[in-house]
Amino acid sequence: MDRGPERAAAQSRQSNRAAGREPPAPADPDGHHAQHARPSDEDIALLDEHLRLIAGQADTVVGYFYAALFVEDPALRSLFPAAMDVQRDRLFRALTGAVRHIGNAETFVPMLRQLGRDHRKYGVRTEHYDTFGRALLTALATYGEDIWVPELEDAWRRAYHYMATTMVEGAQQAAVNQPAWWRGEIIAHERRAEDIAVLTVRTDHPYTYRAGQFASVETTFRPRTWRTYSMATGQSPDGLLEFHVRAVGAGFVSGPLVWRATVGDVLKIGAPMGELAIDKQSQRDVLCIGGGTGLAPIKALVDEMTRWNTARKVAIFFGARRSGDLYDMSSLHRMAAINPWLTVIPCVSEDDSFAGERGNLPDVVARHGRWSEHDVVVSGSPAMTRATLSRLRDLGVPDQRVSTDLAGSVHPATAHVIDLRRSRANRATSRRR
Ligand SMILES: Cc1cc2nc3c(=O)[nH]c(=O)nc-3n(C[C@H](O)[C@H](O)[C@H](O)COP(=O)(O)OP(=O)(O)OC[C@H]3O[C@@H](n4cnc5c(N)ncnc54)[C@H](O)[C@@H]3O)c2cc1C
């Protein structure tokens, strides 16, 4: 069979018409459509099995899907980053994760709505979902021709329709009061270490977020390539955002943000995301553990606590490899000086000349007392997070008292749902700090 995407796309359109099957329709304006069109358990089992069967060819299927998408509408190529390799992997994982959780409407619907809301920043419009759905079915049919029976095709059609209509619904709801993205002008850029910068950004519209959340950021240095960075203060009255950025190797976004960005440069900023939080209702003391720029959301949470906390003791353990990487100590010391409930313990792991605490964060934290009655926030690299969560468990801290990011290299909202399969303590983040 000729598997050229152009021919397959045309064949698929033809066969759909012949079979009287309509392409996915946009959501009803009232948004109820998606709720009613939820795929059945049989559909889900069929799709799960199908994805399992084609998993070995995932890269080819996704490659074919994008080819079919861009053949049908070449203008869509301009929505995606120049390098598509990461996106390929993401899409298949997103589909697999989505199918496995499609039956769990309580978490899946909000997740898809958020995904739809956030797709606006890529320039995705309602009509694109039809093209996307056709390309997806074309690719799946082409690579599963031996097993592509009408029941399977119908199950995919229903599942995609359900996801697309829910995403469109989320996009439409958000469009009422939120821009697709905010224009953020860098008004201060401080290099605090060789590879770390603190950026202060002013947005063109009010940017409302909760302390602990993060935002997708796009720079002019790498158009259409978005990376997430945490806001490092609570919502401030002047509306300014603070970001702590560490340059990662040849990283597409972090390097330019640290080494090339300057005052006056403009960033695109997506809507806030993330669930990292300190439980306001709890009366427990709080242990915060931040590695590298993982400090950012912790500083935001504690900054926000300075507005309401009087009684709960808070300890921030801030870890870095070398003392020069403890890039925000003066700000932390200022906070501690005016808030007697706050203690800051810097520690370094690879610097024998450091006079303070030395060692890896989990070890230093373990040395400093009993934490089993504390609420705990952990933020940092995946390795640091994993090691810390494991040590906390050993120290008797119940998983449900630990808050850590759920974000992964897929859309954070998707990661949230995919993560439901794991125990809370195993929610090692894919944060790269
Ligand atoms: C929820 C969330 C919040 C985040 N918040 C922050 C924040 O506040 N501050 C911050 O600085 N970063 C933060 N990150 C990480 C940030 O989003 C980027 O992943 C990071 O800046 C690297 O992006 P990049 O485009 O520069 O590198 P990429 O272009 O994505 O990566 C380039 C190469 O470097 C490799 N690489 C990536 N990270 C590392 C690493 N740590 N060590 C070695 N190799 C690596 C990649 O595998 C790739 O091969 C956060 C991530 C998440 C998921």
Ligand code: HEM
């Ligand atoms: C059911 C439908 C869809 C699902 C489940 C889906 C899922 C995803 C996921 C999980 C990501 C990961 C990146 C992120 O946003 O964090 C993503 C990115 C993206 N999606 Fe979609 N998507 C859908 C529809 C569409 C449509 C219709 C378009 C437009 C043609 C589109 C364009 C994009 C673009 C441009 C990116 C960013 C690519 C990148 O940064 O590498 N998506 N999508």
